[in-house]
Amino acid sequence: MQPFAAGAEAPEPITPAPPLALRTSGLTRRFGDQVAVDAVDLIVPRGAIYGFLGPNGSGKTTTIRVLLGLISADAGEVEMLGHPMPRASTRVLPRVGALIEGPAFHPYITGAQNLRRLDVSDATANPATSAERITTALARVGLTAAAGKKYRNYSLGMKQRLGLAAALLQPRDLLILDEPTNGLDPQGTREVRKLIRDLASDGTTVLVSSHLLSEIEQVATHVGMMAGGKLVRQGTLQDVLADGAPTIRVDTPDLETAIAVMQQMGLEAAALGPDGPVTARLGSMAVEDVANALVHADVRLHSLNVDRPDLEELFVSITGEGFDVLR
Ligand SMILES: Nc1ncnc2c1ncn2[C@@H]1O[C@H](COP(=O)(O)OP(=O)(O)OP(=O)(O)O)[C@@H](O)[C@H]1O
Numbered sequence: 001m002q003p004f005a006a007g008a009e010a011p012e013p014i015t016p017a018p019p020l021a022l023r024t025s026g027l028t029r030r031f032g033d034q035v036a037v038d039a040v041d042l043i044v045p046r047g048a049i050y051g052f053l054g055p056n057g058s059g060k061t062t063t064i065r066v067l068l069g070l071i072s073a074d075a076g077e078v079e080m081l082g083h084p085m086p087r088a089s090t091r092v093l094p095r096v097g098a099l100i101e102g103p104a105f106h107p108y109i110t111g112a113q114n115l116r117r118l119d120v121s122d123a124t125a126n127p128a129t130s131a132e133r134i135t136t137a138l139a140r141v142g143l144t145a146a147a148g149k150k151y152r153n154y155s156l157g158m159k160q161r162l163g164l165a166a167a168l169l170q171p172r173d174l175l176i177l178d179e180p181t182n183g184l185d186p187q188g189t190r191e192v193r194k195l196i197r198d199l200a201s202d203g204t205t206v207l208v209s210s211h212l213l214s215e216i217e218q219v220a221t222h223v224g225m226m227a228g229g230k231l232v233r234q235g236t237l238q239d240v241l242a243d244g245a246p247t248i249r250v251d252t253p254d255l256e257t258a259i260a261v262m263q264q265m266g267l268e269a270a271a272l273g274p275d276g277p278v279t280a281r282l283g284s285m286a287v288e289d290v291a292n293a294l295v296h297a298d299v300r301l302h303s304l305n306v307d308r309p310d311l312e313e314l315f316v317s318i319t320g321e322g323f324d325v326l327r
Pocket residue numbers: 031036054055056057058059060061062063211327
């Protein structure tokens with residue numbers, strides 16, 4: 001039997017819009033005459049690790065403070081886990097863990113005691129399992145050994161880890177982490193990246209802000225780039241990286257032949273120095289075709305690479321700015 005009657009068209013496949021963990025539209029927040037967050041439309045699919053990127057002062061923390069209801073928006077809408085905010089705050093926020101600048105910990109008690117205070121003040125937490133939750137959260141952030149040290153004696157990295165532990169006391173559907181690797185050493189940074197991956201593989205959506213693009217490039221599935229309060233680019237990491245034009249780089253002693261062959265193919269090839277390498281923007285040309293042509297012309301290849309710009313280079317090309325503080 002034919003699946004469809006002759007002449008009938010196959011039905012359009014119905015692809016439902018992916019459920020979103022977070023969506024904002026036109027989100028705006030001013031401080032005096034400065035627009036710190038300027039009509040931002042965030043789209044964060046469920047299950048994503050969303051890298052919220054931008055240089056210092058670009059509006060990341062302000063956006064996050066609005067999302068968490070710590071400050072109000074001047075305009076725009078927020079939908080979190082499918083609910084309008086801040087209207088549904090009491091229902092939604094218990095499912096959202098957050099780490100933001102300067103979490104309020106008590107300086108004269110230990111890290112573990114600080115978590116205990118937070119846990120008992122959480123009406124949704126079962127007091128019988130409090131100790132277990134605290135031990136697990138401390139272990140997850142690598143703070144077990146320093147659990148008994150007073151908070152005021154914590155290093156910056158330890159404070160940051162305790163903030164993360166606080167966000168992890170309860171299982172969450174959405175985690176919002178503002179610069180979680182601030183103050184962490186390279187090992188701590190790697191651990192936080194692994195923690196983020198682990199949380200995401202358990203089904204938690206993670207929005208993580210950073211001014212260190214290379215750090216996020218290693219973990220994010222999606223990115224949003226802020227510059228001067230505006231969201232200048234957003235999408236899957238793959239799509240955003242694909243914005244960058246690939247460049248071919250050929251190391252060869254036969255510079256002139258290589259340049260001639262590549263120019264014949266329509267590439268604007270040039271040698272970077274007297275000994276090469278020869279580079280050209282590839283555009284849509286397949287690298288295999290270039291390699292084949294070079295080999296056929298007896299160009300000796302020491303190496304042949306394709307470079308794609310990284311997130312930071314893309315940011316610079318999108319905004320025309322260096323990755324500097326704008327204001
Ligand atoms: N409470 C405030 N009063 C006045 N201006 C503020 C306030 N909070 C933030 N701003 C300004 O808003 C802009 C955005 O700041 P925000 O803290 O959101 O940036 P950020 O992207 O988080 O930067 P960083 O990477 O340094 O953390 C900055 O110009 C900042 O000076």
